[in-house]
Amino acid sequence: MSDAQTQIPVTVLTGYLGSGKTTLLNRILSENHGKRYAVIVNEFGEIGIDNDLIVESDEEIYEMNNGCVCCTVRGDLIRVVEGLMRRPGRFDAIIVETTGLADPVPVAQTFFMDEDVRSKTSLDAVVALVDAKHLPLRLKDSREAEDQIAFADVVVLNKTDLVTPEELRDVEAAVRAINPAAKIHRTTRAGVKLDEVLDRGAFDLKRALENDPHFLEAHDHDHDHECGPDCDHDHHHHDHDHHHSHSGHGAVSPIHDVTVQSVSLRGGEMDSKKFFPWIEKITQMEGPNILRLKGIIAFKDDPERYVVQGVHMIVEGDHQRAWKDGEKHESRLVFIGRELDAERLKNSFDACQAA
């Protein structure tokens, strides 16, 4: 393993055609921020900037030959990143731009599953550009749009000037329903501050969740929403004990063409002897259904916060920092995925609590 200092950060930029990806990319490449970026694109397309570090590569998804269907990597990225890293002095960071239809999962997994890539680079964050005007339509006709939001650390809700305040509220609620853990920025012309999308450390266990206000908020709301006829989750209000304020669906949006759900769990101090086998088992068994998981865990008799994050079956955890004086020793975990059994997750999570 190389030391962290030599690892080049990689930002993954997802979003449909017309979402403002190219505008954002052009800003990153042209604004005066003193950093140099190598950019991996599927097509040179409309990037108006002459830069010999823009590399075109064919999206090439490789299933690993280990019997696990969700173990996929991007073969083209392995090759290009390896090539770029042979001359690392040329750039400070790498940006991977994906096509509108690209699945972000193999892109992210490449940075965890390929040893060579992993030793030289580190995934910084997945940023999804969303066209506020067309998102409802996209959610109706494709699973990719939903996946990109579900998988993102940062969502740039762009073209907000083209929708009414009511429409914007609904779109934002839809994004929030798909992914309660992402940071959302409302913009026009992709005018987000670059430090809100670059160098986020979203996969860095030491930094992840630190700057994640939504995730840290208590989700103390009820399920008092209007559901369409195809909504099949249970409608009775859960009666949790005091430190489990929420489970089941995350926030539910009026735009109801989503198949991704999130399950947010809260609890007190956990028993590490129960928690680790549990998270291992859950990610092994439910891995294909889990797009992302993130959490902060308070272990009994442990002076430090423990953070976990995962992609499908890959799960990583580490101590992050000491609990601050007066900080509540609370455990929080969010799963974003499909066909998650909220009730079972909640009950089995509860069973990991320290006596």
Added chain:
Amino acid sequence: MPTVAPLDLSGHCIAAAFLAGVPHFALADGTIHRLDHGHKTSQANDGLLCATLDQTGAKLITGGEDGKVFATGPDGEATIVAEAGRKWITSVAAGPQGAIAFATGRSAFVRFTDGRTKEFVHPRSAEGLAFAPKGMRFGVARYNGATLHFPATEGKPVELEWAGAHTGITFSPDGNFVVTAMQENALHGWKLADGKHMRMTGYPAKVKSLSWSARGKWLASSGAPAAIVWPFSGKDGPMGKAPLELGTRGNSMVTSVACHPSEEIVAIGYHDGMVIAARFADSKEVLLRRPGKGAITSMMWDEDERRIAFGSEAGDCGVIDITG
């Protein structure tokens, strides 16, 4: 005692090779350095990704980020032999009668010595390339197997299937076997006569360097804390036989292997820059170079079987004289 003549360069060495007896070092920045009565430099690709010697050993063929294929002679003169637009050239191979193959994206091209070029489009990326030792035939490593083409004729390609991503390819010197390196720390082989599979697994890392011993009796490989050397002298290759493990170290991985041109000896380069030679018969080892600044990326023996040119990831290259 072996002696080392160091050549400290800055940058990742893609290939160390002898061209007409002169040691050459091709770096990722496209510079080609040679030790020909002093240190001389020439420039090939703008961003060099892959390199191979042509079959006469007189030219270094390189492909790169600039979408070009260069041929550089021992005088340092680099000429463009092919261009393929803005995409990277990720693999090159040299064949009989001056033919060159190169890959970019999903296409593999063969350029004949008269300048004719033929394109072979694949449904997935063309990863590794290699020519067969006899006849005008070349193989492409790809997702779920390998494809063998006959570029001189209109013959149908031969498809060799095995699930998984195949990234590198080599033919045995007798032409009886094809072996690919895979994304998942394994080699896979096919006996061409009957298509029989050979699984060569158990590597803790990806195999990036392969070298056939004299007369193709053994195939040496990197990807483990020892050089893993598979026996290919039987009619079914290494099936049912254990490989040799030479030069085992507890603290470093083998990153490059180069078999001696005539004897059953392999030069082994490690992640920490050490180079040793090991004999197949008794596993006896000789230290050729102490650890350096970076992983050994490429090695080649000269025709006189006396010197080894080596290159590293960090640019500390050189020539080992085994006779001292």
